[in-house]
Amino acid sequence: MLNNRGLEERVGLKTMKKYIFILFCALVILIPSGSAFALETLDILQKDACENRDLVKRYQADLDILMAREVKTRGAFYPSLDLGYTLNKLNHDTAAGEDSENDTFTGTISWNLFAGFKDYYTLKSVQNLTRAGQFKLDLIRQDIRLNVAMDFLGIYRSMENLKVAEAAVKLYDDRLRQIDLKVKVGVLKKTDFLKVKVEMDNALQTRRRVEAAVAAGINRLAFEIGRSVDAGELDFAIFNHLPEKGSVTECQKRLLSSRSDLNALRMAFAAAEMNVSASRASLYPRADLSLGYSSHTRDGFFPENFENSDDEVRCQAVISMNLFDGMQKYAVTRQARLEQQKIRFDIRELEETLKTELENVLLDMDVAFDNLIVAKAGTVEAKENLRITDLAFGQGIGTSTDVLDAIFGISRARFNLVTAYTEVFETHFRLRRLLEDF
Numbered sequence: 001m002l003n004n005r006g007l008e009e010r011v012g013l014k015t016m017k018k019y020i021f022i023l024f025c026a027l028v029i030l031i032p033s034g035s036a037f038a039l040e041t042l043d044i045l046q047k048d049a050c051e052n053r054d055l056v057k058r059y060q061a062d063l064d065i066l067m068a069r070e071v072k073t074r075g076a077f078y079p080s081l082d083l084g085y086t087l088n089k090l091n092h093d094t095a096a097g098e099d100s101e102n103d104t105f106t107g108t109i110s111w112n113l114f115a116g117f118k119d120y121y122t123l124k125s126v127q128n129l130t131r132a133g134q135f136k137l138d139l140i141r142q143d144i145r146l147n148v149a150m151d152f153l154g155i156y157r158s159m160e161n162l163k164v165a166e167a168a169v170k171l172y173d174d175r176l177r178q179i180d181l182k183v184k185v186g187v188l189k190k191t192d193f194l195k196v197k198v199e200m201d202n203a204l205q206t207r208r209r210v211e212a213a214v215a216a217g218i219n220r221l222a223f224e225i226g227r228s229v230d231a232g233e234l235d236f237a238i239f240n241h242l243p244e245k246g247s248v249t250e251c252q253k254r255l256l257s258s259r260s261d262l263n264a265l266r267m268a269f270a271a272a273e274m275n276v277s278a279s280r281a282s283l284y285p286r287a288d289l290s291l292g293y294s295s296h297t298r299d300g301f302f303p304e305n306f307e308n309s310d311d312e313v314r315c316q317a318v319i320s321m322n323l324f325d326g327m328q329k330y331a332v333t334r335q336a337r338l339e340q341q342k343i344r345f346d347i348r349e350l351e352e353t354l355k356t357e358l359e360n361v362l363l364d365m366d367v368a369f370d371n372l373i374v375a376k377a378g379t380v381e382a383k384e385n386l387r388i389t390d391l392a393f394g395q396g397i398g399t400s401t402d403v404l405d406a407i408f409g410i411s412r413a414r415f416n417l418v419t420a421y422t423e424v425f426e427t428h429f430r431l432r433r434l435l436e437d438f
Contacts (some may be wrong), residue, residue, distance in 0.1 A: 039235035042152050045225050046145040046438065052226030059140045063133040066126070073126045076119040079111035103297050110290040116281030125274035132267035138436070139260040145438035148224045149429045155217040156236050157422040158210055164418060165207040168411040171386075172200035175403050178393075192400035199404055203411075239421075243428040245369070248362055251435060255358055256351060258436045265347045272340035279336045282329040285321035292316070358434055365427040368420065375413070375420035382406075382413035 050056055084106040112119070176196045182188040214231065222229045256262065296310045322329070389406035392398035432438055 040229070040233050041235045042149060042238055045152060045221070045229075046148045048227065049144050049148045049225040050141050053144055053224075056137070056140055056144065059133075059137045063130070063137050066130040066133040070123070070126045070130050073119075073123045076112070076122070079109055082106075082108045082110075084108075105295045106292065107294075108290060108292040110288065113287040113289055114284075115286050116284030118278045118281030121274045121278035121281075125271040125278065128267045128271035128274065132264040132271070135260040135264035135267065139264065142260065142433060142436050142438055144224065146429060146433040148221065149432075149438070150426070151217060151221040151224055152234070153239075153422055153425055153429065155214060155221060155231065155234065156239055157418060158213040158217050159231075159236075160418040160422070161415060162207065162210045162214060164411060164414040165203065165210045167414070168203045168407065169200065169207055171407045171410070172196060172203050175407065176200055179400060179403075187396070188400065195400055195404060199407070239425060242372075242424060245365060246362065246431060248359070251358055251362065251431070252355060254435050255354055259354060259434075260436060262347065262350055262354070265343060265350060269340060269343040269347065272336065272343055276333065276336040276340055279329070279333040282322060282325075282332070285319055288316075288318045288320075290316045290318070354434065358431075361427055361430050361434060365424070365431065368423040368427050372417075372420040372424055375417040379410075379413040379417050382410040386410045 085103065086106075087101070087103040089101045176193070179188055179193050179196055183190055183193050218229050218231050292312075292314045294312045294314075296312075386406040386409070389398055389402050393400075393403050
């Protein structure tokens with residue numbers, strides 16, 4: 001009987017394990033993969049923003065238009081085939097007593113053999129403009145990635161400030177209860193309690209404002225990426241380690257080689273150079289070759305000539321050259337050269353602007369790192385000041401004003417530390433945008 005009971009227990013245990021395994025598999029299947037555990041990093045948010053924003057799609061459409069234009073321009077290197085059919089019918093009778101009808105079928109193949117290399121240079125110009133369009137698209141993506149990074153940093157700053165605000169409220173609340181006890185026993189006056197209560201109310205208002213700042217930052221980030229965002233799913237691990245400073249020489253070298261707006265202007269300059277060469281095509285002769293076939297069928301005036309048919313095959317080689325057009329060809333060439341010169345000025349201006357901006361960003365980064373060192377030291381000093389003040393107040397030596405000053409000092413030091421810490425990353429993101437390192 002004991003053996004049967006043990007057997008039943010083992011069977012029941014196996015059945016229970018089987019049900020638990022089935023339930024676990026069902027939960028794994030029902031829970032969406034990564035939805036409950038995956039955190040949203042900055043890279044994921046930037047990627048979604050570039051995929052969802054209509055602004056990116058708009059510049060992608062511009063690039064597609066340029067690519068279609070390139071295909072169209074390439075068609076000038078191929079022959080052209082034309083077919084035609086014409087049917088004529090008169091509204092009066094002929095001498096033969098029949099309505100006069102005639103129709104014509106034509107077919108023509110034409111091919112430009114030489115046009116002063118205009119087609120070649122025009123194609124090169126369009127290809128350079130297509131590359132410039134790609135650089136403009138990259139530029140917009142970099143701007144959007146910077147906006148996402150700044151909004152992401154803003155949320156992190158607001159959340160850290162919220163921690164500081166909550167800590168300040170807790171400090172005021174703890175000291176308020178201590179002062180309330182001393183007021184009740186007659187050690188302190190009611191005015192001491194009211195002073196701390198006023199400052200605590202101000203800390204509560206600061207906390208509400210910071211909470212609103214967090215919500216506003218979430219809304220801005222949701223707009224940038226084109227979808228909703230949950231603050232609890234944001235991964236701020238990128239802010240656990242400070243970024244490294246950059247070398248001015250190395251950064252400037254990368255700046256002048258990687259900037260999309262500079263490269264777009266360089267491609268536009270190359271396109272303008274090709275346009276100058278294409279404009280000189282009118283100074284050269286033009287050679288065209290055509291092969292045509294026509295079949296003409298018509299009613300005759302006499303029955304024996306009814307439906308006469310004529311077939312013709314014609315091959316033509318035409319060489320033409322304009323000798324004078326009122327100086328128009330020279331004006332076109334001059335205009336193309338001026339367009340090229342204008343782009344050269346834009347390139348030089350942009351290079352100097354970017355160099356200046358880079359120097360300022362690196363200068364701001366140095367200041368941010370220095371301020372961070374000072375803020376860290378200030379926080380340590382404020383903590384020590386609060387500790388000493390609490391000891392003195394507990395022994396009846398300090399006053400409520402000293403306590404308020406100590407709490408205000410530690411809160412301000414913590415806020416300054418958050419500001420200094422996030423300013424380091426702000427200048428870091430600006431530097432990455434300048435170097436297009438996103």
